[in-house]
Amino acid sequence: MRYSPGYKEKKYAELLKTSGRVLKKNGFAATGVDALMHAAGMTSGAFYSHFASKSDLLLSIVTSELTNSQNLWASNPYDSAEEWIDFELDRYLSLQHVQHPEDGCMLPALSAEVARADLSIRERYEQELSKGHSILTQRLGDEHLAWVFICQLAGSILIARALHDENLQRSVINASKFFLKNALASKRGMAS
Amino acid sequence: MRYSPGYKEKKYAELLKTSGRVLKKNGFAATGVDALMHAAGMTSGAFYSHFASKSDLLLSIVTSELTNSQNLWASNPYDSAEEWIDFELDRYLSLQHVQHPEDGCMLPALSAEVARADLSIRERYEQELSKGHSILTQRLGDEHLAWVFICQLAGSILIARALHDENLQRSVINASKFFLKNALASKRGMAS
DNA sequence: GTCTATAGGCTGATAGAC
């Protein structure tokens, strides 16, 4: 074998990373296998030594991207629930996130295409997103509120990205941020 | 001329309607001109007597779909702000809406692709969505809250559609519905 | 205005050399 052991695993991980970036930026249906492999410095023929099909790639991307997001949450330096949430809201609801989908969360970028994809992909998405929902439920102390947060976060970035004016983008994400922080504060007020 | 006057306008309106349905269901990039025209009972050659390009169609769809949504709001039978909003929340945050994107709002279905489209399309989207935002601001009495509602609504349908389990879809939209109704009630409590 | 036919390019996927 001319390739060292572990090489394939390393290339696979690299492919998931670069493909994830391209897909979040340009969309799944709009992106060809050629473009994906070019972004990784390879040619399209090599794609099929890593993935059975383009749809198999989406399945893998759903897993890796949502796992990445959970790892990002784990890097949050704060312990107290309020500070932890505030930190995540500031990170998610930012102009940086609106304007750089390739570095951001897959939910606003790819959920609409996941919704149109095969059953196996939607099941994987559900499974991985449920893990994120559990983590958020622990922090918020309320499983319904956790869904509300997820939908508000993804929806805000989705809408803000489709707008052209940067000031309007800012209005949208700030309105959501202020509202979610308030919702959290008033919930705490109720609990105490 | 072998076609009656007004024929082209009628066909154009019909094309916008059928194309809107197909695009919301299957996505813009994933749908070919052939499929769009087939849905209208025509062949692809005729497409270009109505639209300059496929991207020109998206521009027109953004207008017609968002205008349709505003017309739907105008059909709301209630006068009082609270009843008006409740009616819209029940209509938007329904399993019917989750499971039939072709009959629903364009925001959760097509916003991600609008975000990747030409400047002219994003400008049109911004212009039309701003009209909707104004209407909602009048009903809610708060322009920030109006953006929050729009993002929560679109985000909830976006996420629910990508999930597989119907019970989980129900959980998501009910959590959002309950939360938004509560937010409105507590705002009214503050105002009084 | 709609049709068929067609152009040229890109798509997902496979076969075989290295």
Add this chain to the structure above:
DNA sequence: GTCTATCAGCCTATAGAC
């Protein structure tokens, strides 16, 4: 494991008959 070469099929868009 990656490459080049290749396939059939689909894509957007145009030309010309009716």
